[in-house]
Amino acid sequence: MRLAFFGGIYSNHLALAAAIADARSRGVDAMWCLGDLGGFGPHPDRTCELIRNNNVSVVQGNYDHSIGHGLNDCQCGYTDPRDNHFAQLSYDYTLTHNCDDHRTWMRTLPAQQRVEFDGVRLLLCHGSPRRTNEFLWDSTTSTQFLAKMCDNNACDVILGTHTGLHWQRTWDERGAVSTKSRGFINVGVLGRPENDGTINVWYTLLRTGGDVGAGEAPLPWEVEFVPLIYDHERLACEMRDERLPDEFIQTILTGWWTTCLEVLPSKERRRGQW
Amino acid sequence: MNSVANPEQLPIVELGSLDELWFQVAGTRCNLSCTHCFISCSPHNDSFGFLSFEEVERRLLEAVEWGVKEFYFTGGEPFLNPQLVAMLERTLAFGPATVLTNGTVLKPEWLERLRAAEQGSLYSLEFRVSIDGPTPELNDPIRGPRTFERAMQGVDLLVQFGFLPIVTMTRVWDEGQDHEILGRFRDVLRQRGYGRARLKVLPRLLLGAEANRTCGYSSSDRVTAEMLIGYDKSQLVCQHSRVVTDRGIAVCPILIDSPGAILGDTLQAANRSFAVTHGACATCYQFGAICTNPSHK
């Protein structure tokens, strides 16, 4: 099987449309979005429509939970007032620009999904299986923790998003980092670039069974992180027209994060400019 | 029926999952004697001793099957333990590590080794440097003469070696002033060349020296069983942490010195529930997540 996974969209409907087209051109059998449809970008309705009209299955993110229930904020829990200021601006914008029908639909989204393909048991979630808004960063998540999480949830591969940076770790049944057997995959996000000075965003392909590339010992599954170019200048124009913060537009145009950096652990933070 | 038999229900917190393992690596030994230290550390407090390298390594191996997510090193002042650098190098093979230091005793040769260790690891090595405000006038009366400047030099050194220290302050001011004080601290750090300042404010814990400095907890500062109904217990450190001390495994880094806080000699023995009946528990209950880094929550 060939499966496509999209992380947070953050209302980047242009990247989402490009990702759906790209995934289809690669012959995927099914597509998922792991939540956080809104925030950051313009016209949140357009993202919801694309998702719902293209047979993309969705797991609920913290943002979708908040917007669906009309809560006061996005539950990201920043402590820097500057971060909170911008987070609140985009949250309020997203809340008022989503129609009731989409919001009702968001409330019904599942917090996680389990699916099995070619004997590989997948668990799809937003942050972690135990908490929608848990940040699992590459540099602050031990392998034994991931191994235990897979064991506790009786699955082989856990897929999530939420942090905004894609990464993966694989290990064997005894918890040693090694060739694929079990794994954790952060599928990245379509919403904004990865704080590395490039303007592309990322999504993830997972192949199982006969679609796994030929290797010496055939693996049960394999991952490909796909860098995706889209019309980011048009997105910046739309954001300007909607009077969204210039700080956000700069991120789209430069590839560097400008807000909410406080949550990054030091290894991830050092890779950025700010 | 049983509820009638047990009218005095205790506020019980189970260990949900052991996410963080702490090492009380310098015991209660510190080169400073801050007036608000909640375990009264000082150069002469030997109530808890140093951990050895072998002890830390044994616990790291034990931690694997528990699925521990990350490791914290505290004291006292961790860098007083001559084996700390070697311990951290070893720990970075098992998971991310965070050191809580007062920043006054750091040596370039240690930081050079630690930077190399972090670069060779999958994981982040974080430093939390305790400084209680953006000026000597705020900090020094609490932490001691010249400690502001000495700790800031520690921050400078860490930054020089490519680390991004998290400056951690105890709130010795009104909560309403947080915004202004954090802003001033960001400016001070920027002027010293640390533009990516990471800051964290902790509530005061009215224990140890701090209980003498101001006032301790009153009997009304208590968490009750009823208060825990519907409360997200993962806000409490004891729901997801344990502490290795030279006297056994303690329930949390805050209470090590309190009666009943040592739960056993192994992680297995320390995997039991705890009644959060201490005054400090009320502070945890009120503020939540007080011991973690900003990247966690």
Ligand code: SF4
């Ligand atoms: S607060 Fe920290 S630096 Fe101050 S005496 Fe206690 S352990 Fe030492």
Ligand code: SF4
């Ligand atoms: S002080 Fe806090 S972490 Fe420690 S036992 Fe009480 S509630 Fe738990």
Ligand SMILES: [Fe+2]
């Ligand atoms: Fe999220």
